[in-house]
Amino acid sequence: MIYFRSPGEYRQLRVLWRQERGRRQSLDTQFNMAPGFDSTTGESLGEIIHSFEPQIAFVPDLSFVEYSPIRESEYRPSHRSPQLAELYKQKLDELFAED
Numbered sequence: 001m002i003y004f005r006s007p008g009e010y011r012q013l014r015v016l017w018r019q020e021r022g023r024r025q026s027l028d029t030q031f032n033m034a035p036g037f038d039s040t041t042g043e044s045l046g047e048i049i050h051s052f053e054p055q056i057a058f059v060p061d062l063s064f065v066e067y068s069p070i071r072e073s074e075y076r077p078s079h080r081s082p083q084l085a086e087l088y089k090q091k092l093d094e095l096f097a098e099d
């Protein structure tokens with residue numbers, strides 16, 4: 001979300017964004033089915049749907065925000081909770097284990 005000091009700033013940005021319309025690419029959403037598990041009990045919740053959308057190819061140049069961009073090849077996704085990731089992995093292993 002972006003907040004503007006005055007309505008004129010919003011209108012100016014909207015004009016610039018519309019000028020870029022032809023150069024923007026559409027984003028393809030990916031949907032993946034996966035087994036769901038209760039994070040407390042580990043009980044199966046059935047299948048859940050994960051949706052993934054790529055990030056907009058937009059690098060802001062804002063004088064009041066400092067950041068260090070990284071290349072896509074340097075990005076390493078991480079789990080929000082290592083314990084939950086391990087529980088999920090265990091349940092998947094159990095689900096797909098050969099008898």
